[in-house]
Amino acid sequence: MSELAETIALSRRTLLKASVLAGGGLMLTATIPGIAKAATGGRPATLNAFITIAPDGSITIVGKNPEIGQGIKTMLPMLVAEELDADWNRVAIVQGDSDARKYGPQLAGGSFATPMNWIPMRQVGAAGRAMLVAAAAKRWGVDPSTLTASKSVVTNPANGKTLTYGELATEAASSAVPDLGKVKLKDDKDFTIIGRKIGGIDSPKIVHGQPIFGLDTRLPGMVYAAYERSPVFGAKYVSANLAAAKAEPGIIDVFAIPGAGGHDELVDGIAVISKNWWLANKARSKLAVQWDNGEWGSHSTKGYDEQARAFMASGKPAESLNQKGDSAAAFASAAKVVDAQYHYPFLAHVPMEPMNCTAQWHSKTGTMELWAPSQTPNGGQTSVAKMLGVPEDKVVVHITRSGGGFGRRLINDFMHQAAAIAQKMPDTPVQLLWSREDDVRTDHYRPAGWHRLRAALDANGKITGFEDHFVTFDLSGGFNPAAMPKDQFPANFVPNLSYGQTKMKTAVPMGALRAPASNALAFAFQSFLDEVAHEAGTDLPTLLLSLVDGAEADPPQNGPFGKQAGFDPARMRAVIKKAVAMSDWGHASLPQGHALGFGYYYSHLGHFAEVAEVSVSKSGQVSVHNVWVAGDVGSHIINPFGALNQVQGAVIDGIGQALSLAIELDKGAVTNSNFHNYPVPRMPVIPAIHVEFVPSDNSPTGLGEPALPPVIPAVTNAVFAATGKRVRSLPMDRALLATA
Amino acid sequence: MVKLTINGETRSLDVPEDMPLLWALRDELGMVGTKFGCGMGLCGACTVHVDGVATRSCSAPVGTLAGKKISTIEHLGETPLGKALQKAWLDVDVMQCGYCQAGQLMTASALLAKNPNPSQAEVDSAMQGNICRCACYGRIREAIQMAAKEGATIHV
Numbered sequence: 001m002s003e004l005a006e007t008i009a010l011s012r013r014t015l016l017k018a019s020v021l022a023g024g025g026l027m028l029t030a031t032i033p034g035i036a037k038a039a040t041g042g043r044p045a046t047l048n049a050f051i052t053i054a055p056d057g058s059i060t061i062v063g064k065n066p067e068i069g070q071g072i073k074t075m076l077p078m079l080v081a082e083e084l085d086a087d088w089n090r091v092a093i094v095q096g097d098s099d100a101r102k103y104g105p106q107l108a109g110g111s112f113a114t115p116m117n118w119i120p121m122r123q124v125g126a127a128g129r130a131m132l133v134a135a136a137a138k139r140w141g142v143d144p145s146t147l148t149a150s151k152s153v154v155t156n157p158a159n160g161k162t163l164t165y166g167e168l169a170t171e172a173a174s175s176a177v178p179d180l181g182k183v184k185l186k187d188d189k190d191f192t193i194i195g196r197k198i199g200g201i202d203s204p205k206i207v208h209g210q211p212i213f214g215l216d217t218r219l220p221g222m223v224y225a226a227y228e229r230s231p232v233f234g235a236k237y238v239s240a241n242l243a244a245a246k247a248e249p250g251i252i253d254v255f256a257i258p259g260a261g262g263h264d265e266l267v268d269g270i271a272v273i274s275k276n277w278w279l280a281n282k283a284r285s286k287l288a289v290q291w292d293n294g295e296w297g298s299h300s301t302k303g304y305d306e307q308a309r310a311f312m313a314s315g316k317p318a319e320s321l322n323q324k325g326d327s328a329a330a331f332a333s334a335a336k337v338v339d340a341q342y343h344y345p346f347l348a349h350v351p352m353e354p355m356n357c358t359a360q361w362h363s364k365t366g367t368m369e370l371w372a373p374s375q376t377p378n379g380g381q382t383s384v385a386k387m388l389g390v391p392e393d394k395v396v397v398h399i400t401r402s403g404g405g406f407g408r409r410l411i412n413d414f415m416h417q418a419a420a421i422a423q424k425m426p427d428t429p430v431q432l433l434w435s436r437e438d439d440v441r442t443d444h445y446r447p448a449g450w451h452r453l454r455a456a457l458d459a460n461g462k463i464t465g466f467e468d469h470f471v472t473f474d475l476s477g478g479f480n481p482a483a484m485p486k487d488q489f490p491a492n493f494v495p496n497l498s499y500g501q502t503k504m505k506t507a508v509p510m511g512a513l514r515a516p517a518s519n520a521l522a523f524a525f526q527s528f529l530d531e532v533a534h535e536a537g538t539d540l541p542t543l544l545l546s547l548v549d550g551a552e553a554d555p556p557q558n559g560p561f562g563k564q565a566g567f568d569p570a571r572m573r574a575v576i577k578k579a580v581a582m583s584d585w586g587h588a589s590l591p592q593g594h595a596l597g598f599g600y601y602y603s604h605l606g607h608f609a610e611v612a613e614v615s616v617s618k619s620g621q622v623s624v625h626n627v628w629v630a631g632d633v634g635s636h637i638i639n640p641f642g643a644l645n646q647v648q649g650a651v652i653d654g655i656g657q658a659l660s661l662a663i664e665l666d667k668g669a670v671t672n673s674n675f676h677n678y679p680v681p682r683m684p685v686i687p688a689i690h691v692e693f694v695p696s697d698n699s700p701t702g703l704g705e706p707a708l709p710p711v712i713p714a715v716t717n718a719v720f721a722a723t724g725k726r727v728r729s730l731p732m733d734r735a736l737l738a739t740a
Numbered sequence: 741m742v743k744l745t746i747n748g749e750t751r752s753l754d755v756p757e758d759m760p761l762l763w764a765l766r767d768e769l770g771m772v773g774t775k776f777g778c779g780m781g782l783c784g785a786c787t788v789h790v791d792g793v794a795t796r797s798c799s800a801p802v803g804t805l806a807g808k809k810i811s812t813i814e815h816l817g818e819t820p821l822g823k824a825l826q827k828a829w830l831d832v833d834v835m836q837c838g839y840c841q842a843g844q845l846m847t848a849s850a851l852l853a854k855n856p857n858p859s860q861a862e863v864d865s866a867m868q869g870n871i872c873r874c875a876c877y878g879r880i881r882e883a884i885q886m887a888a889k890e891g892a893t894i895h896v
Binding site for chain 1: 755756760763766768770771773775777778813816826833834835836837839840863865867868870871872874876877879
C-alpha cells in the first residue's frame, strides 16, 4: 500500500494528443506528465484516458480502474462523457489492461478513485468537446464560442445547422490540442450525466451469464490448478506424496513450488494440475504433506486474547502513540473515571468469487500473460516480474472484473501462485482456483485488536483526560492495516491525552478489509464514547457535538492525490444533526423492546452519522430493524444508483461484523472453513436502510468504505439502550445478551 | 459416459459419475455462467434448475441427473419469466459485483414459477440460501416483486 500511495501523486498539468484512427475518426489521448515515479521502475509515468469516436458516432471510453462491484467502470466514463457532451446511449466502455505508464495508477482501494479522478477525467472529456467544436467552427467559418454541443451533436444556434461527432471526428483529430489545465469545465447546473441514475455497464451481460469475471477466462488448451499450502501460517514445506496425488484420475501433473517473497507473494505449496479443477482439488487429499510449523504451531486466538488482556491489565503500553497535557493528573483529580476494555476479532474478506488467476508463460517471447481479478494489477505486474526475474513489460496483466474485493484482492498472492505454476508448464494456459476453504483459511485478515480505554470526567461530566492502551500485532514492513492514527478522535478535542500501544508477535497474514482500521476503531471508540456520554448524563450525539463545539476545520493536507480537505467539524455537525432528525432521535416512539443507538465516523474523506434501531430476543438474538444514514461525501453524488448501493451494502456488511463474524485460530491455523462457520448476512436479516446525502462544497469523494464504520457502534450502542448490557467484544455474544 | 440434457440439448461427457454438475458445466462444457462460490451448497452462486427446481449444482453429482432437464443462466432469457426477471434486475440496478447474480436469478425464477405472487417473507425464505456478499438484498427483493407484478401479465 505504501507503494501505491507513492504512485498516486498526480500532477494536474495535463497534455493531450490526438490522432486519426485508421478508417477515420478521432482518438484522444490525455497525457498527464509529471508523476515523480512510475509504479514500476522509475520511468516517467503518464496517465492516458482514451476517447475514441468512430465516424458512425459511436464513442468508446476506456475504464482504467479494476471493477470489483464499486461501480467504477461505469462512473469514471460518466465523468468523461459529461464534459464531452456525449450521447450516453452511444458510449461503450472497455476495460484497460494493466499499464500504469499509459493510464496512470489503476487500483481499487482506499475509496481513492472518485477524488483522484473527479477533475482529470472531466478535463479529458472537456478537451475532446473543444476539439470537436473547433472542427465544426472551422467547417462553418464561425467562432467556436458561438456554437453549442449536446448529445454528440454540435449546433450553430444562429442558423440551426448541426454536425454530429461522428461527422466531425476525423477533422477534430487535426484540431489544435487544448491544454487540459486550461479547458473550461461545465457549471454544475449544466450536468446531464453526472447525478443521473445509470445502471452498471456490465449488468446486461451478467444477467445472461456471459463470461466476464476472472474465473470465466477460458483459453484453448487450458488446464486447471489447485494449490495446497500449509494451514499453519509461517510453516515450511518438508515433503509430500506427490506420486499418490498424480495417480488420481484425471491428474496431469503434481509438483512442489518453493515460496518466494513471503505470504503477500508466494508461500511454499504443491500444485495439482488437471483438465478439470474439481479433480485437481480432490487429489489434494492424497498428498499427505509434511510441514514444519516451527514456532507458529502453537498460536491461537485464545492465546492472543490472554496475552492482550495481560498487557491491558498491566496499564503500561510498550510504546507511546500520542501524549498531550498531563493525563495522569487529569485522572488523579477526576470526579469520575470510565474504564473499559474492547476487543474485536480477526475477520476474513470472503468475496463471492474465490481467488483465481489464469496464467500463460509464452516461452518464445519470455512473456508471462495473466488474467487477474486484482484490486492492484499494477502492483501485481511489478511483483510478478520481480519474482520471475523478467522486465516488467514481459508481464502482461489483463484486468478482469472481480466478483467482489473488500480489500482481499489488494494482495496478489494468487497471481504469484498462478505465475509460478505457469512458468513450470511453458505455453500451457493454467487457471489457478482456490476452494472456499482455501479462501477462508489463507486470507490476509482484518487484524484483531484490543483497547483499554479510559476517560476522566469532571463534576460537570466534561472529559478532562482520555487514554487508550491499544494491543495490536507487530506488522512491521509495508502497509499496516491495524495502525491507529495518533490523532484518533477525540484526541484533538480533549485537554489531556495518552495513547500508547503494545505489539504481539504473529505469523498471521493481515491486510486491509473495507474501511481498514476504521471498521475496528469506530466500534471501540464510538462505543466507549457512548459509555462516557451515559456516565456524563447525556447521549452520544450531544457529547460529540459538544466535543467539537467551536472547533474549526483543519487546513487542507497533502494526501495521496494532492491537496485534500482536512477534518471539518462543520461537516461532522451537519451529518450528526441530519441523522438525529431522520431517526427522530430522542423522541422516536418505538415498538416495545426496540431501542436506538448512534455512531459517527470520519474515514476516507467522508463523514457518516448512523442510527440503528434494534431489538434483542430472550435468547439474545439481536435484530436490526432500521438504519438511518446521513453522509457527506462532497458536492455531488455522481451516480445515485451506485452510491446508494455502496451505502446499503456497507451498512449490511457492518451489521454482519457486529453480529456474527469472527475468524478463530487454533494450533496456528484458522478453524473456520466456509459460510456455515463464517456466516455473512443473508436476506432475512437485513434492516430497512434510509439514506440521505448531506451535500457540502467539497469535491466528491469515495463511497466504497466510509458508510461502514459507524453502523457497528450504532448497533452495539442500541443493544445497550435496549438491554442495559455493554457489548465490548465482537461479534456479540448471544449468551451474554440472553435473558431466558 | 454420462448423458445430460442441458438447456434442451443432449450432451455426453466422459467424467466420473460423482463429479458435481457445476464442474461438468464449467470445465467440461465451457458454460461459465454458473458460478462457483463455496462447493458445499451454502451460498447458492451455482444454482441451476433441475426439472424446474432450484438446485445447487456444486452438490449435484452428474450421475444422479440422467433423464432430468437441466436449465442454466445461459438459458434464462429464453422464457418470458426469465426475461421479466432480467429486465427487473437491470431496471432496479440490483448488482454491485454481480458474481452471485446468476444464482440469485435462477433461485428467483424457480420461486416465481411456483409462486407468482410471493409475499416478502416468502421471497426471503426462498432466497435465504443465496449469499450476496455485496449485500444487494434490498434490491433483489425489489426486483423480484417488480418481476412478479410484470409476471401477472405473462404466461409462465
